[in-house]
Amino acid sequence: MEPIKTELGFTSMLAVPSNGRRGGLAMLWKTDMKIDTQTYSPHHIDVQVLIPSTQPWRLTGLYGYSEEQLKPETWRLMKHLYNRSTLPWLCVGDYNEILVSEEKNGRHPKPLPPMLAFRNTLLACGLIDLGYHGYRYTWRNGREGEDFIEERLDRVCASLDWSELYPTAKVHHLTVSYSDHDPILITTSPQNAQHNRRRQKIHRFEEKWVAHPECEKVIRDSWTQTQPLGPMNCLFEKIKACRAHLVAWSITAFGNTRTRLIEKQQVLEELVAQGYESNRERINILRREINELIHHEEVYWRQRSRSIWLPAGDKNTRFFHQRASQRKKKNTIEGLHDKDGV
Structure with a gap:
């Protein structure tokens, strides 16, 4: 996780190790806020968020049990977390359950009792689904034909006082190419326009x-076409021409x-x-x-x-x-x- 933390530009991290290739949670943050860790487990990370000039609130990253017989454990965990604090609450993650049948596409319809258990848990915890912008489903099984299934398993829920604290908050379902789950982006304020400075581009061998497959041919053709006089001048001109041809070819390729x-x-x-x-x-x-x-x-x-x-x-x-x-x-x-x- 350390390389990922550095890549994303964060300075602090709390990580719950995975069990082999399964599970694992991480929460990362920057120095402009203070995070007070409360509890964590293989299925949650619960913290208090302390931002200067802003009321403290709590953030829970949740990873619900995927096994049908263990899903009641997710609801018990949420109710336990609810009883631990009265701060404004944002609970985000993979709940591994849907609220309504329209949140599933493919195969058999979802039975009603598990959805009711999820709804009742949100009601007991005072949490409201914040909705979303983007494609409805956040997970798909990657199978073909009649075996294909997609569901909205990932969501953002918040208490009423958190929504009042951040009335402009929006939830966006993003699209990526390397995962069966789509990431979720939560924005709490308008993004400031960023201005990129123009800089001179230096061409190097990439x-x-x-x-x-065409790279070798470009080099060979360029090297054989240039025939200036003098051994050193010949080498210099060949390198110069080869560089120019590679840069031009790279733009096309x-x-x-x-x-x-x-x-x-x-x-x-x-x-x-x-x-x-x-x-x-x-x-x-x-x-x-x-x-x-x-x-x-x-x-x-x-x-x-x-x-x-x-x-x-x-x-x-x-x-x-x-x-x-x-x-x-x-x-x-x-x-x-x-x-x-x-």
Whole structure:
């Protein structure tokens, strides 16, 4: 979890270890808020959130039991947590249950008793479902044909006093290519516009080019076409021409990875909004393309950070970006010291 914490830009973390490849919880936060941990288990993390100039409130990350016979344990846990505090309460996570039959698509309808047990638990705990923006279902089983199922298992619930504390709060169902669960984003205030400074682009040999089947041909063709006079001039011109050809080829072969990621992500969200079941083949193809672009981004930032100790599959793009930025800043400072004779 430490590399993930660094990648996401958080400074503190509470993690509950997984049991092999199953389970595991983590809560991460930044230094501008204070978190007072109350209780945790393999199925929850409960904390008090202390933000300057704001009333304290409590946040619970919940992972409900998936086994049907153990789901009453989830409701007992929620009621126990409710009785521990009277602070405004936000409870978010994978409840592993639905509230109404419309929150399930595929196979047999959900029996009424489990849904009633969930509704009664929310009522007993004074929690209200905050709704959502985006595609209705947050989980799917990945199977084909008649075995396909999707449900809204993940949700955000809050007490009335928490909703009054954050009246503009919104819940967004996001779409990703690498998980059977969709992430949930909670916004409590309008996002400030971010202005990116333009900077000069330096063209370097990209590690990701090597994996492309056309790369070797581009280098060979460029190297054989350039025939200037003189051995050193010949080498210099060959390198210069090869670099220019590779950069031009890269624009065609790869394009702007970040722009393509955004565009494909938008298309993915549109297809999911139309219905996952009817667009399954196109969605699966698009998810593979997005994962490939994400891999290109990882390799791009890994090359700049020189952090070769992390595997490319860990999706640590932001971590590599931060390491590259820190190295650039360090080199700038060292250059100033050398200039000043320090």
